[in-house]
Amino acid sequence: MNFLLLSTPLFPRTWKKNSLLLALSFSCLLTQAQQGILQTKVSIQIKNQTIAQALEKIEEKTGCSFIYSPNLIDAQKKVSVNLQNARLETILQEILGDAVKRVETNGNRINLQPSSGKGNLNGQVHSSDGHPAGYVSISLAGRQVQADENGKFSFSNMEAGNYTVEAKYVGLLTQKQQVHIEANKTSTVNLVLYEDATALQEVVVNGERKNRFANKETPFVARMPLRNLENPQVYQVVTQQLMKEQVSYTIAEAMRNAGGTVPVINPSGGLSAHLRGFSTGINARNGMESTSDRSAMDLANVERIEVLKGPSGTLFGASVSSFGGVVNLVTKKPIEAKRTEVNYTTGSYDLNRLSVDLNTPLKADKSVLFRLNTAIHKERSYLSDAFNNTFLIAPSLSYQVNEKLTLNLDAEYLKVHNTQPNNFVIRAKDVLQPKDLKLDYRKSLYYSDADVQNSASRIFAEAKYKISDKFQSTTVFSYVSENVDHSYQRVVLVSSPTEVTRAASIYKDVYNGYANIQQNINGEFNTGSIKHKLLVGANYRTLSSSFLFGDIQLFDKVDVTQKFTPLLRQEIDKNAEFAPYPTPSQQTLSAYVSDMITIVPRLSTMLSLRVDHFNRNKVEDEEGFKQTSLAPKLGLVYQILPERISAFANYMSGFQNVAPVIQPDGNRFVIDPIFANQAEGGIKSELFHKKLSLTASYYYIKIDNATRVNADMFTEQDGKQVSKGAELEVIANPIAGLNIIGSYAYNDNRIIKASDVAVEGNKAEFAPENVASFWASYTFQEKVKGLGIGAGVNYVDKMYRASTNTFFIPSYTLANATVFYNKQAWGIQLKANNIFNKKYWDSWGNLQAPSSVAANLSYRF
Template structure:
């Protein structure tokens, strides 16, 4: 029996060996062609037809613009690439035995068919191609971090007129407007703003931000201090706005949106080369917006102008300038500071849903100027230098902000604060070196960077005492500017200069074509300058990041795990004995694991992960008003994203997030174990759309919803915003040169509130007409 078995093994081994030898000899007469194709604006070109003329060989490019032709007979061929709306390109390619020929090509826009590019050349809403998340070219399946990418094509379909309605397409994301006017975005139990723009710092705390220059929005999940630092990331993650870039070819797009509550919005997008050789490219995005509030008082007026320029100085050096001026004149939302016992949520209050307690002559006027400059230089074949400079000047001329204290469901105390003039200036200089190399059979993708940040500002503030107490069930007058100005006491607060010097490095090590590890580290030195009566401080933080990825099915399914770190700098604080306690940076540490799938020829993309974020050294305030550093908070949960394009014209976006964010340790024993404020347990989003392909061709429908669980306003869980579901729908008709769409928001006319307890917009309609030249 044993002898027979040995003979069988020998026979199988011999057959296997001979088969391998035969195959190796058989393949010696063949070569391979691999390539990458990009569009004229530098994006990956998906679905491009690639053929070798006068042969049987042909294929199409993947979502990332790559293609591969295997078992090609050694010969000289003419490679032809074609895509509707672009010029057909041909290039000679030589295929040698047992060798791979590498091709890189860029499509050129056909002026004759340029209008078709706008429709047929759209980027898939499944695409997660980005160089900003990891600050290096890393595919989604290779990246151990969870992130979502919201493409402008989805925003156009939804007729999104602000960033707030755009970001809720990412799983777990909720939003609200700060009393100061900036946009607050929450996920994984923590809040942030749109604090990154093309990977660089983008402060918008008081001046808000426009959607009209957005190419896409990237939501990075988890503490991201290692690559972005404390001024950009929160413990929940980072929101990065990617702006529209100039590209080869001429295109003009004019868009008008009108709607409920007096909305009138006009946007213009012009792209054109400035030289015949396409070495200098220019793009201008501009918009103007006016609208009234759904309340009986309130308004919002904005103006944006955002020119950008790309100069291809040499084959190796490309310079780009991205600028923006954004002016806002509007009214702020009302913030409830306290509620009498027995008032547990906004439905207990007896005020009419559409009634304002304050007049809209108590307005806010802000402006922001932003300049971003980039120089990209190809050092060698696999090495690149990127030098970046940014300057942000954020100014508040005035900002009247409204506050209430509810003493009963019918009685409220009203007061107002006036902020401004305020100025904040942020300067960033950054240098990144990216490279690829190998140590034996192990491949490396390396990033080494250095960043210097400097900020300064001025701050003026005034506040009124309680102006009056009213019964909201009886007739009352809104508070007016004249009454507020007469009661204001103005103060000027000194603002210390700050500077941060950072160095960081990240190495993605590919042990095999399926197994890789990411090792990252950042060192931050934070310095706050002395003021007359306030000592400055100098603090250093070290932030590591580790990740592991294994592709179970190559280019389709990957398992990943990560350890990520975020930090916040904290200044020294006084103690009861008169001493000064030097606080350490507050650290948040995340452990996460999950699976990513990109399958069915890139028609499905999904991510599922579980995470745990722990803050062991949170700063808390003792009952006698002093700060100590021994608090603890734990945020854990589940993230799920599903995006699919199963058939031509049909798109599905689905997100679900579960989060349990609790105060584990606090000086106030009564809140230990309570949920953190503004952290809903369950958040669901979905959007389905279909553009008819045959009957009713070019006509389309869309439908979606957002569900948000109960959210506590305070950590004592005394007041909460109830859970809600909001449903939206759209119908549209699209042609190559124009598009008409109608959007129905909150179609059930749901009355609901954000986590601050601020009433949100009831049912409304938007009508959009876009012309493309």
């Protein structure tokens, strides 16, 4: 018995009519017997008769006989056919359509094998280090497609059954995976090309390669699957490729690539950033609340940094966002490949850093994946008595329980021993900027034993459950704890250009514990012709804390132009008195909903609302309070050119339940909740297959009960504030090997109304007017392939320390450059920082590092 396999999948209707014909025609070349029956020419005219009647009529005309099950091919279905002198195979295609997947012939006997139904397959291809791999060739049952720039592909109208899907790319190992397609369902598959991102970039044809700094695909920004052009909010992403190319080993360094972002290490030890005229902590990790209040962070476990612009209280809540935006760290996740990468970095000021990234499947079917990132960092400082030592260990686990349920778990433990920056309080009218103070920038006012020892633990657990093809449930738990053994806060009171008073306060046994549990339901559905992408979620948050506080002490006056001895820890401890500091616990219960509505193919609107119930418990003589807040978000997107250019507008609100502030005199100032609203409009584009990505926007943010810092560094809450500005980001890959990322941000943030009329109209503190960054790199494509060079600049305008607009931090421009050579198994990078040895200061008045160099050696196996 011979077989005719209708293996060509059925395409849309035009293809459906021809697929049986193509399969039969090909098979007929195999044997002369088959050609005889299926190539027979017949004239037939049938009008509104059943399939059974049509087959009987064919039997009468040709003398063949059909064998089939009437129920399985729906023999009572009515058909109409009018064909003259047509081949039998063509007639069968017209009559049977999708009902038959295979025809078996034996002489004049024709056996019709019924179809099992049709299904779809969606998939994505990644490189072995987890990055989407674009433009890879995907084959399935004789059909071939090319993955898009994000590695995504799909096959529709596939016959139900088992298949082998194959991914190919020139220079990479072909990957195959078994898939099962069910009738009337969409199956999914993930493929991994077992090379790292660097190797993938070496073999990708440059005309096809996507702009590798422009990958903005993220599930966190909107908490739903929205592409950049579909999202009415501005956000920027610092990719792993960019961080590696720049030899970044701190989060602060990497964040300078996000337009308008100015990072700063606070005297408390935490990391924060200034954007759109406001300060925000690094308070989000994988979309959940984290903290950078008193603990440092390490870059070794960070896959990418996402910077969302503007008040984002609707989806992230007050504890995560500020009015300037949200900084979200996305950690490294387990992948299917077995690989290890070791990096060693050395450089100026006794820099020695070793990091290891190990990934391996724990089961042969790759249902359980494990990844471990660890790093040890030791570094002295350009200051005479300063250092920074850290140790990180970060394991993560992924378990694909079944086709519907996936469990993810990751954790971090970071231990820090370092010295903190100073907090300069200016009390001299003739000191208008840091360089007016005649202090040798390499001389420390405090000895290195007035240090900080702390640790931070972060746990993230996630359960994803596929409810159906269109709906998914995501349950997330996160826990963050900061534990400070001791922290010496260095306060420097400046009374003249040559004289300062050294002071210090001490924190001991600090504990901050943040716990969050969150439930999200995502779904897609239609109401008539209108499409919806829906998010419904709820979040419960708790914060508890405790610590001992040693009030600020004044020690001695120092003439900084004369020889002096750094202040020792034993002097600070001598008269220190500690007492428990009252810290009220907090609970927040939140619910939110967001619906992205596609009204017509090019026009979408986002309607979002969050309700928060905040409760701060009573502590000692301080009354607690409860508050319920609403945070709406409205967005509009019109795709001027689909998939290429879109115009957007948004209205977003934000609110902050601010913790009490410890004033310079040691007293506590309780701040009322603060509310802000933003209106924004702009344009986004992704042109020439994403070789050119551009975002431009204008925003207006208003606060009715703003806080400010007065001349004595005391916080006050007494007025209105408006922050407005424009931002531009360009990411380009204009020619093969050349990658460019540049941004410019203009901000005008002013005190509109205050109890002190003298400050009305003044600039807000920590709000530079102009911030710009640029980075370009070129990787040689032919000779010395893998060799590359890169260079960039960062510009930050002057900013005021207080709303009185007297003392300011001067503007600065930094220039950096790299040379790198990368092969599949190893790479080496050389970096020169602050090439022109520019003197510049952070927003707290601390002079920053002069010129330095760093070298990184990486090995992958």
